[in-house]
Amino acid sequence: MTKDYYSVLGITKDASQDDIKKAFRQLGKKFHPDLNPNNKAEAEEKFKEISEAYEVLSDPQKRSNYDRFGKVEFGDGRSDFTWQDFSHYSEFNDIFDKIFGSFGGFSGFGDSFFGNVRNQGPDLDLAIRLRISLSDVYYGTKKRVKYRRNSPCSECNGSGAKDNKLNYCSTCKGSGQERVVQGGGFMRMVSVTVCRTCNGRGKVPVELCRTCNGYGSISTTEELEINVPRGVQNNQKIRYRGRGQTHQGRVGDLFVIMSIDDEKDIVRDGDNLIIRREISFAEAALGTETNVSIFKETVTVKIPPGTQPGEMIRVKGAGLPRMNSQTLGDLIVNVVIPVPKRLNARQKELLSQFEEESGRKRPWSRR
Ligand SMILES: [Zn+2]
Ligand SMILES: [Zn+2]
Incomplete structure (x- = not known):
């Protein structure tokens, strides 16, 4: 199955890096699953397609491979794209901060969205890619990375409530659970879900914290020194506990995924x-x-x-x-062992003598 990444992004083959970025931003906003609640599944599929196209075309090496061979290899020689191959998470943050305000960045995605990357603390883990060279693998290195995350709001200590004042949630009466009745007649389904008003906490702020608008967290840029160990493998994940998103007192982990550049020789x-x-x-x-x-x-x-x-x-x-x-x-x-292409007269003579010495006739070209 050959995908036309150019038409996915609605650009032509001679598009510049700027054009590619612009197209990705526009389409990313249009098809973000959380902005398409009525056709979420479709939007997710489209969003993944756009991200895949962007992953390939924004990387000159991958783009030239794609232009020449019509396909691209992702990690481990796979030709199918997964979110683990996506290395532009920071671009997401740039785009979606503007849409989702202070609660933007990663948390803007549906829970299942980064499935295999955020495999723990479901919606709170973060993943970033770190590009390193083979020389970094040989010697080991330290790299500083910057990334966006939701960190605890210092104003309200993460409670989301002004002056830390909380009331019992009237929707769930403090249980944190909500019963949803679906269907009618004799087919009635009752399901118990997390209370949407209080997010399962059973309590709600009396008044929202002004700094974080009640979310208990604010979007910050974090800086972290990554210790790249010697001998690290491509796509290996290094886990930094407690460096992921914070939300209402819970905190996720940060996964730094190693992306090793090819060496020329x-x-x-x-x-x-x-x-x-x-x-x-x-x-x-x-x-x-x-x-x-x-x-x-x-x-x-x-x-x-x-x-x-x-x-x-x-x-x-x-x-x-x-x-x-x-x-x-x-x-x-x-x-x-290359065979010499040009020989001078003396070299020819010596090689001819060598052939005679080896018991063979003088080479034909010599006569
Ligand atoms: Zn509740
Ligand atoms: Zn706050």
């Missing part, structure tokens, strides 16, 4: 690093030592005599650190 395979190294035919035949740069390190690799093209030479313990272990993966050097 180094491929990661688990804890191993694979690089290509060109050596000459003579070096391969006679054996040599060659220096390989791995980030800021130099590794000396022994090429034994008689090394063949495509051979993989393994340097034990020169790869990535393993998490929670003192050991390291391996460095694997993929040996490439």
Whole structure:
């Protein structure tokens, strides 16, 4: 199934990054599920589609892959988009703060919306993506991140009530539960749900706190130093307890999801690093030592005599650190032996002599 991300966002193939962002903002507002209570499911589907298109087209690398191959790989080689692949949560906050005011940002989404990302403390967990390099994985690093969350209102200590004065909820008589009767005649369904007036607390503010409008929390920008451990895996989640949303005395967790950028000349395979190294035919035949740069390190690799093209030479313990272990993966050097394209007269003569010495006729081109 090939999706046309450009038409999803209603833009043309030559759209600039600004155009893409603008389209995402406009459509995001239009199809936000909470703004479409009458066709929520449809809006959710559409909203996910828009977000997927934005995730791909706003990333130059993913966009160029999509332009060339008509598809994109998300985490673990999957071609299907899930919310875990979405790395623009801060853009959501930017857009939806304006719609939802001080209660904006993440809490504006329906409970099920980020399903697999917010897997605990249902509506209060947050997830952000942190882009790091393979070098960060090799050395470990610290990164400062900024994110928006609802933190407790200091004016009312999170109660939402002016001067902390609360009354029993008249809707549920303090039980925090609401009985809803549906249907008629002999088919009558009674369901018990959380009281919508007091949100299950059984109490309501006598007067709303002016600072937080009764929500007990206000939207703030948080700054946090993330300790990126050595050897971390792509899409690995690091959990920061109590750093998620706050709402009426409850607090969720923050999940920081690692997003590791590809390195130009180094491929990661688990804890191993694979690089290509060109050596000459003579070096391969006679054996040599060659220096390989791995980030800021130099590794000396022994090429034994008689090394063949495509051979993989393994340097034990020169790869990535393993998490929670003192050991390291391996460095694997993929040996490439190019055949020289231009030779001068003397090189030709020497190679011809070499062939004669090896018991073969002089090469035909020489005559
Ligand atoms: Zn109530
Ligand atoms: Zn307050």
